[in-house]
Amino acid sequence: MNFRNLVISLLSLLIFTGCASTPPVVKRLDVPQGTEIAIISFRDCTIAGQEDCHGSGNIAGSIFARVFSTSNKFRAVPLSRPVRPNEVLTDYAAVDLGRRKGFQFVLNGEVDEYYSVAPMTFRVDRAGVSLRILRVSDGSVAAFFSQRKEAATNFATPDGLIEEMAIHVRDSL
Numbered sequence: 001m002n003f004r005n006l007v008i009s010l011l012s013l014l015i016f017t018g019c020a021s022t023p024p025v026v027k028r029l030d031v032p033q034g035t036e037i038a039i040i041s042f043r044d045c046t047i048a049g050q051e052d053c054h055g056s057g058n059i060a061g062s063i064f065a066r067v068f069s070t071s072n073k074f075r076a077v078p079l080s081r082p083v084r085p086n087e088v089l090t091d092y093a094a095v096d097l098g099r100r101k102g103f104q105f106v107l108n109g110e111v112d113e114y115y116s117v118a119p120m121t122f123r124v125d126r127a128g129v130s131l132r133i134l135r136v137s138d139g140s141v142a143a144f145f146s147q148r149k150e151a152a153t154n155f156a157t158p159d160g161l162i163e164e165m166a167i168h169v170r171d172s173l
Contacts, residue, residue, distance in 0.1 A: 022147065025172035029135060029142040031105055037074050038103040039065045040094055041081040042129065043110040056114035057085050060129055060162050064107065067166035074170070091134055098136040105142060107133050113148050114158050125151040127161035145169050
């Protein structure tokens, strides 16, 4: 009987964790409450032929800055991207920018997917981001997160999907 209960419990755990849709935010260092975080506009997605990619990095950066600022946990300050929207900004360069501007932490990221369709076309909107929160004093990765997500309904938008991700990251820190 105990073995049967153990097997059922393990199967339930596997099913439950397999159905979880949001990956965890991997935390390596604490980001103290009240910290001012510089949020650099994300790199635009670079999927060839996908028109929605243009400007997606500014949209994602603005959403993350707004979401992080709507809590007493952090103060987010948006920063302009010092390279072209579709160019890579290394974590080293992001830390250097944060240091020059006087921040303790900086968020550097990329939009991996940004696809928007008209409602009721029976195609789904998609969004994806990858990001790192970096401690400026030594360049250490305090936390990182990556997710690609499809909309659950025909009325969801890539912006809404990114906002859900931003809330998850903020609340996980």
